[in-house]
Amino acid sequence: MVVISELEHAAQLFPYFLKVLGLGALSTVGLTVASFAVALLLGFVLALMRLSRRVWLRSLASLYLELFRNVPILTQLFILYFGLTHLGLTLPATVAAIIGFGLNGAAILCEVFRSAINNVDRGQAEAASAIGMTRRMALRIIVLPQAIKVALPGMANFAISLLKDTSLASAAAVPELAFKARMLVSETYQTNLIYLMVAVIYLILSLVLARMGHRAESRLRGGH
Amino acid sequence: MSYTPPATPAEQPLVRIQALHKSFGRIEVLKGIDLSVMPGQKVSLIGPSGSGKTTLLRCINYLEEPTAGDIYVDNQLMGQRQVGARRVPLRDAELARMRGSIGMVFQRFNLFAHLTVLQNIMLGPLKVQGRQAAEVAEQARALLAKVGLHGKEQAFPDQLSGGQQQRVAIARALAMKPKLMLFDEATSALDPELVGEVLGVMHQLAEEGMTMIIVTHEMRFAEQVSDQVVFMADGRIVEQGSPHQVFRDSQVERTRAFLRAVQER
């Protein structure tokens, strides 16, 4: 008797959970997209710095990479959050999170771009300079378009891990999926149902991202 | 170290292939091959790419499973067992044992990258035949000297040239004391100046009486070393005979066309 009413109770709450978690999922997606954009821009700049002929640019980029890849994201987020407060900037937690994920992601994407650029056939870069292109022109017209294709899998993988990492923003009370989940659990104690739903939502989101990555890859491959 | 031919009655072929067919999916690569090789004979398989020569070779030691037909090596049915009216594939251990008496040399050498030259040669006798380490090591050194690589015992494959690697591969195959040696385009992946040293070892082996089946593009070598030359095209044996017959006196237009095209290069 007790069991049945518990299940009924859970079933009643299901639509409510769906609504709240759905909003959380939306927030998660937004967070992911915004952070991805920041990481993309910054990561590209970093990659160029890493490939630069000027030693100081390369060293600066290397330093950035080492710092951001050897410290946990959570720690970086906390440092950023308190650092901004220290500087007197009171940004909403969500914005701080986007900046934090973006800065961290830039380090990861930098390496993805760098290895993609290096993997484009060296002979093509040489052929380009043989017909008189400057290094910068060769990069822009020949190497980069092809590097983008090579970089896609790495970018897709990054997007998926970024999606999962946004759950850490819950520690700063950013209203994304993991945060909403904890909120609901403390409200209703329906731990298993809620976390099951959360896991399923993340799975769906990462599968969607993976599918998008595949499609982008095949479209770029077929377009020749 | 001289080679003693195995104890097979002189009249019996060492290798007997009957009505061999092999298809990969819908593509038929071998369309009915009949071939016999006597002990001590050297047979060259020549022909254009895609003729099925390599597939035929790989069927002999069952690296490829025939679609139909029989292959007997030393009177034993390769890879399969007759159970009543049916053919049953051999179990892993039995197949491995049969393979142990057939040596194979690959186009890409396939030396074990994580082992030294000496270890490469010793691995089979040690771990498969279970022989004593001291005796195996001694044999390995002798084989290495025989293929002209004395001093390279502790080198790793990636420190050797292609020709050297291939000679180690030959020594590795010989270490198992095989009755039959199969060569799958042993010199095709080598720089031209390294081909000679490998052909030299193969000549030596031939002179010592080893039964050899050689897939090759080296026509002059094939003419010199073979007792029998088999010309294949499109999955069939087009012509078969002595080197003089096939290379100098062929009556078959297909063979002549092929030899002309090869000569032109």
Add this chain to the structure above:
Amino acid sequence: MTYYELWQACREELLAAAWSTLQLALGALAIGLAVGLLVALLRMSRARHVRRLATAYVELFRGTPALVQLFILYFGLTAVGIEFSSFQAAMIGLGLNASAYLSEVYRAGIEAVPKGQYEAAQTIGMTRFKTMRWVVLPQAIRVVLAPIGNVAISLLKDTSVASLIATPDLMLRAQDLSSVYFMPLETYLIVGAMYFVLCFPLSLAVRMLERKTSR
């Protein structure tokens, strides 16, 4: 208070917490290596549903955040009667999470061994088992070392997530100390530096390994 004074005050606690973090990471790595090998072998099984099950396991752990996995292990399982301490939940959760990635690393390592090596082993009369034991696995191990190193580094960093289920690790200690000395920025910077000291040597070692195996 200066950084130095803060460090002097917190040093012992932080070092103890760092040791706790290290233990957590090592324990999780051990679990991950063992379970990952099992999963990799299951994925190469000849039985289709075994393969599917193993693949589902990997997809599950790679498609959901570690945080959610830890929540389920720590909070969710109590509803069915299993109670882990936060440290246990963290070690098991992070270990299983790592096992999914490690199973992929193992698979890639085995697949990286060229087919010719199998054939050469067969032609000297080796059974499938002997081929694996003497020819394939020794070569696969070389390929696999650097990626395992990378997983280990990620694991070290992921231990920080355990602080969110109140595991006594470095981040949790930092949180406590922030509310004692009211210098959160400085505290987390010091902790960040400590993580760096732990991870950087590993990163260098992995980089060296990667260079050696890509000859």
